[in-house]
Amino acid sequence: MNRHDVPPELTNLLMEFTVSVLVERPEDILAYAAKYFTNLHEQRSASTNGGSQQNVENDEAIYSDEDEPEPPPPTRFNRRKSVFAEHYDPAEDEDDEAHRIIHPKSDEQREILAMAVKNILLFRSLDASQMQDVLDAMFERRVVPNEIVIQQGDDGDYFYVIQSGTYNIFVRNPTTGDNMNVGKYENHGSFGELALLYNQPRAATIQATTDGSLWAMNRQTFRRIVLKSAHKKRVVYEKLLESVPMLSSLNAYERMNLCDALMPKEFKEGDCIIKQGDSADGMYFLEDGTVSIRVRSEGSEEEKEISRFTNGTYFGELSLITHKPRAASVYACSDVKTAFLDVEAFERLLGNCVEIMKRNITHYEEQLVAILGSTNISDLR
Template identity: 60%
Template sequence: MFCLDKCLQSIRRKLGMQPTRPRGVPSSTAGGRRKSVFAEAYNPEDDDDDDTQKVMHPKSDIQRARLAAAVKNIFLFRSLDVFQMQEVLDAMFERKVTPGESVIEQGDDGDNFYVIESGQYSIYVQPDGAAAPKKVGGYDSSGSFGELALMYNMPRAATIQADTNGSLWAMDRQTFRRIILKNAFKKRKMYEKLLESVPMLKTLEPYERMNLADALVPQTFNNGEIIIEQGDDADGMYFVEEGTVRIMRAEHNQEERQVSTVTKGGYLGELALLTNRPRAASAYAVGEVRLAFLDREAFERLLGPCMDVMKREMQQYEQELRKVFGTDVHIDDLK
């Protein structure tokens, strides 16, 4: 299962019912909905990209810019790399809606995943035995919907109706699974392997490393690009996937001097999180560097079992600083 499982399972429980088409909500004008697809089991390990025809819907430069703006904050896309995001943009197509139009209907098979560019939408659910659907929420010019049925081979759990004219961007079922679900599967496997090589994390149970892998977000930096800047507030820490990171520190407004380097399997940025202080040093990419970022909230939630190890390593960091600067540097003095 993937990082959204707990969230989606919660939704299923809240909406738990035998889905039926809501009465009293207008039927879709879109037509062409797919039926009887729930026997289509999807296994990411069996999916070979080389055997799959990639979907591409031509777009004008203006359309592509609008789409990029619409998807930039979509949670499902945040772990995709640059090339995968380009494939997402290629695969999505625009759908205009009018007031009263049902985009998806409860009980239908899942055909598309939708990202909202504009318009207002209402969410209706008809519980078992109810005479009419009930409005349970809505969207206003942002957000996404429709992933649940695609991820779990289940009928639509709700009806989404347009309240105003609007614009949506859609991705078909097969493309969604191939890009989003397979990427989530590959990402977990890749990061689990990376985390297994980090000595600090040896104290974690396998399921704890799995949760940590799901929380990591890939980031890429080019040669000389700054990753962390001394004095900044800490928003998270990094694990090095590929490449080398140079750690630099300036003392008393003097020129920066190199403290250490971090290579594949190493990590950086944890010090400020442990001490709740600003960054004690700057970090720069040496060549192209691929990192896995863990935000502050996930750090506090997932790395509790490793805190003692990290605090012991803080003392080693003090020793490195003393070698470089020749002063009696203490962690408590780093600001």
């Protein structure tokens, strides 16, 4: 069986169940699984039959993926109580400018928001255009002390990025029903993504303890940007990796994991991508453009080009294999798009390919002998 034989619904179900187990930590996982899937089946049956619509608060309307709700008033956030989050298949979602949500912001607000979201893990794989969509789609919500931002057990409605303020995190004790304070956010961070990603109820309650400001994005927009971008990234990177002979030893599952670990990095013509002598932080797969590989012999400031790489090739792996500093510099000869694999992911995912990479070291050394008269890459450190 290859991965294309695995129904997407199975992957989603197992992911959702795993998250639920990690949140609830049941003593008897088998009994918990039986109850979990029974309740899930009843929930979906009720939703399919229209029963779930009876529980919607009177002042809210059920909206489809095609109907983006208007942002709520600044003084009031409606919260849906028991509408099971809709299924979303990024492969079936066509790009449509009509779906794009734009909340106007000043240049100062955009700059503040960009700083707030730049280190959020969920957004690391987004390209520049997708990040602009994120900035456009978020709107500001101000909170006051003791205000409940999200309530454990509610359906996911919004994802939040903190601009300012302090927020306590409470989780309900399943035995006593009491809320336990398990942590807090202070002036930075984000929350609310798990319920949106995995169609699960809120796993915790978040309560403001001070005046504060949040940036919010609604469920449909969040899923469309984050999930669709992840899907598009995987499709692009699968095609890229299929063109790399070294990776033919990976099975489909390993190649899929590698796609998910890659991060886009773009460079302008003339940029130095790797500097000879620096410590290695990862390797690069060249998606588009041309790069120049240059080395500098000891005691010389002049760099000599030993090779050029173009689409479908990779570079930067040598230092990861030898555990030595970068043996050459790499420059962009044009605008370049790469897929970057950090050192931790390299060691975790490419163990099967290291022996193949080691064979290429001989080829590198032959090039260096011809150009510089050196017989060992390590001489160039």
